[in-house]
Amino acid sequence: MRGTRTPARHAVCVLRESSGTRYEGVVPVTGNIFDKALGRATLFRNKEHLRHSHQPMKLPHREREIEQLTFNLVEALNGQIPSNMILYGVTGAGKTAVTSFVCNQLVEKGQQIDRDVFAITVNCRQIDTQYRVLTHLGNSMLEAHEVDEIPFTGWPTDRVLGELVKRMEKRAGVYIIVLDEIDHLVRKAGDDLLYNLTNLNSSLKSARCCVIGISNDLKFTDFLDPRVRSRLGQQDVVFNPYDADQLRDILVQRSSSALHAEALEEGVIGLCAALAAQEHGDARCALDLLRVSAEKAEHEGTTSVAIRHVRTAQSQIEADQITPVVHSLPTQQKLVLSAILLTERTGARGVQTGEVYDVYDQACHHVGKAPLTARRVSMLISNLDMLGLITARTVSRGRYGRTKEIHSSLPPNVDAAAIIQDAEPDLEPIFSSKYRHQSRL
Numbered sequence: 001m002r003g004t005r006t007p008a009r010h011a012v013c014v015l016r017e018s019s020g021t022r023y024e025g026v027v028p029v030t031g032n033i034f035d036k037a038l039g040r041a042t043l044f045r046n047k048e049h050l051r052h053s054h055q056p057m058k059l060p061h062r063e064r065e066i067e068q069l070t071f072n073l074v075e076a077l078n079g080q081i082p083s084n085m086i087l088y089g090v091t092g093a094g095k096t097a098v099t100s101f102v103c104n105q106l107v108e109k110g111q112q113i114d115r116d117v118f119a120i121t122v123n124c125r126q127i128d129t130q131y132r133v134l135t136h137l138g139n140s141m142l143e144a145h146e147v148d149e150i151p152f153t154g155w156p157t158d159r160v161l162g163e164l165v166k167r168m169e170k171r172a173g174v175y176i177i178v179l180d181e182i183d184h185l186v187r188k189a190g191d192d193l194l195y196n197l198t199n200l201n202s203s204l205k206s207a208r209c210c211v212i213g214i215s216n217d218l219k220f221t222d223f224l225d226p227r228v229r230s231r232l233g234q235q236d237v238v239f240n241p242y243d244a245d246q247l248r249d250i251l252v253q254r255s256s257s258a259l260h261a262e263a264l265e266e267g268v269i270g271l272c273a274a275l276a277a278q279e280h281g282d283a284r285c286a287l288d289l290l291r292v293s294a295e296k297a298e299h300e301g302t303t304s305v306a307i308r309h310v311r312t313a314q315s316q317i318e319a320d321q322i323t324p325v326v327h328s329l330p331t332q333q334k335l336v337l338s339a340i341l342l343t344e345r346t347g348a349r350g351v352q353t354g355e356v357y358d359v360y361d362q363a364c365h366h367v368g369k370a371p372l373t374a375r376r377v378s379m380l381i382s383n384l385d386m387l388g389l390i391t392a393r394t395v396s397r398g399r400y401g402r403t404k405e406i407h408s409s410l411p412p413n414v415d416a417a418a419i420i421q422d423a424e425p426d427l428e429p430i431f432s433s434k435y436r437h438q439s440r441l
């Protein structure tokens, strides 16, 4: 009732701390909100050691590859030019880790025995044009007191190359130029960069250079001019995917410094290794799985990581990977995916192209979009299949021709309808409208 509030009740909301600070309507907090979180027992000795960026000092099951690189690059310490190399292998096979380990050791040895050996690594996924790679190489050769940077744009390629040669000559020595993820740059911008870099030695007198290209794509050399191919691929090293036993050893090695000894229950490492081996033997995947599992266990406040934490971590990682894919689909792809989900909502499994098209057509009308032809929609279905969001199997229906049998393959904890509506609120009516579904014969 109005006017019945007593002065005493009002006073409850006015607190005065000993310091004299006055807070209105706030319950007093003793200490800082982070105190509890900070004081919590942790399962990690050093979480960094499970991250991709950490450079381990031991790389189990890569002895042969390390040996091959070492055998070739030792030439640099003798003042000779090592052969150019191409390293191939699926992602997470340890190519970057092995190369940076060997290069660090090489440079360290060079300093010990007073030989000028330099290693420069460029990630060609991030630095993805010839001009930018050359500028990056040139500018990374500047000493701290030199400020003469090559501009990020504007010079003709010849001039940047000339400047690069000048700088290499000034410092002399042997340069190991590592082009990581080179397949990405070549696919985008062609092989001019490789042509120019593998030709540098003809312009160098006091300096020498060797190029190591690292590719995630085994067919990468198909994109190369035969001359570039033969100059770059003087030595090829293939990194095979790790199997479950090898991944287990890698995880044991990495977790020994990353986690407390008693933090892992029986079978946890084995499961992380087995799941990652099923993907394609990706050490990165295995490390992520172990790290996220330990984070889950820690969050729960348990004293060790159990199998169930690995299962939860796996579905979270899967959902985290799929969500942005669904979110960024073009609108028409979203409409087709929605039509598949809506058809499946009726309880149908193995829905056919015709049924999906029918619902897609209605969905387009509900949101005021012009529907594409059945042929285009069939192509969009194949795209969704390639992205791994659905599986579409072509089946023959005798004289009725061929059709696709479609199943969505989204993990249960991914709510694609919610993601689609979140990404494009205009599409909300798709999921709230009524549909006529074809009757199945």
Ligand SMILES: Nc1ncnc2c1ncn2[C@@H]1O[C@H](COP(=O)(O)OP(=O)(O)O)[C@@H](O)[C@H]1O
Binding pocket: 051, 052, 053, 054, 055, 056, 058, 059, 060, 061, 062, 089, 090, 091, 092, 093, 094, 095, 096, 097, 098, 250, 253, 254, 283, 284, 287
């Ligand atoms: N043999 C290994 N021992 C320990 N860690 C490894 C090993 N191979 C790969 N890793 C780790 O796995 C992650 C992915 O390896 P990376 O070298 O980046 O693979 P790639 O370059 O082939 O895609 C990195 O964190 C790396 O340190």
Ligand SMILES: [Mg+2]
Binding pocket: 092, 095, 096, 097, 180, 181
């Ligand atoms: Mg790599």
